[in-house]
Amino acid sequence: MSDPSNFDLEAIISNPPKIHEARGELIADWKIDNRTCFELSARLKQSLRTLETGAGLSTIIFAAHRCHHTCITPDQGQVDRIKSYCASAHIDTSSTNFMVAKSSDVIHQLARSEFDLVLIDGCHGFPSIFVDFYYAAKLLKTGGTLIIDDMHIYTCQLVARFIQSDPGWKVTIKTRRMALGVKLSDTIDEEWSNQSFVVQRSSRQLFTKALRFCLNASRPLRSKLGLTGTQLFGKR
Numbered sequence: 001m002s003d004p005s006n007f008d009l010e011a012i013i014s015n016p017p018k019i020h021e022a023r024g025e026l027i028a029d030w031k032i033d034n035r036t037c038f039e040l041s042a043r044l045k046q047s048l049r050t051l052e053t054g055a056g057l058s059t060i061i062f063a064a065h066r067c068h069h070t071c072i073t074p075d076q077g078q079v080d081r082i083k084s085y086c087a088s089a090h091i092d093t094s095s096t097n098f099m100v101a102k103s104s105d106v107i108h109q110l111a112r113s114e115f116d117l118v119l120i121d122g123c124h125g126f127p128s129i130f131v132d133f134y135y136a137a138k139l140l141k142t143g144g145t146l147i148i149d150d151m152h153i154y155t156c157q158l159v160a161r162f163i164q165s166d167p168g169w170k171v172t173i174k175t176r177r178m179a180l181g182v183k184l185s186d187t188i189d190e191e192w193s194n195q196s197f198v199v200q201r202s203s204r205q206l207f208t209k210a211l212r213f214c215l216n217a218s219r220p221l222r223s224k225l226g227l228t229g230t231q232l233f234g235k236r
């Protein structure tokens, strides 16, 4: 089987395999975009422990680098197409472990703090992606990399915004398509009151913001009427 250093990503990208099936047809369009392919590939090396939810071109990139890779997808057909493409391209899949299942059903079975890199690109629905994210955060080693694909989808964007705000992560790349962050520490089980992302969006905070906005907006009228801030609420 081929040496990872001979792997020609540009050649694969210019003629990507049709791994996914939509409306009875095999397509290549659901793959990670070219920038994500290169960012991913640049971070992979032989024997790294890696995990992805979903499967496709990304799985081929992990295999080509001979990572100890775990790929979770419910679609056996995809797994067969990936294996057959890799065989034809002399890419060794013997260190890729396919788990044919929905990620939310099995991801909790994996060993904690084991993985160097996790790509989340499986089910993007609510709340599946949050289940993936929760376990990915626990499965990653400190210093490990998390990639979330499909920033145009609200649920994916929400996870990316959360990690941007959280001290347990450092987001180093955020494009219109993907976010890439490094895990700095274990913060995933923090209570909401220690998460600025949640506090800022919670009702007490929103009420204060709304009140401040109304007071500011009505300031010209109140000053015309001779009402200062304290007069508005009545003298005590």
Ligand SMILES: C[S@@+](CC[C@H](N)C(=O)[O-])C[C@H]1O[C@@H](n2cnc3c(N)ncnc32)[C@H](O)[C@@H]1O
Pocket (backbone or CB within 6 Å): 019, 030, 031, 032, 053, 054, 055, 056, 057, 058, 059, 072, 073, 074, 075, 078, 101, 102, 103, 104, 121, 122, 123, 128
């Ligand atoms: C956008 S595609 C992934 C594209 C892939 N990363 C690539 O580069 O080609 C979404 C993938 O998620 C898989 N999927 C759908 N539901 C899933 C679930 N509940 N758990 C894990 N994977 C799921 C689909 O079978 C598909 O492989």
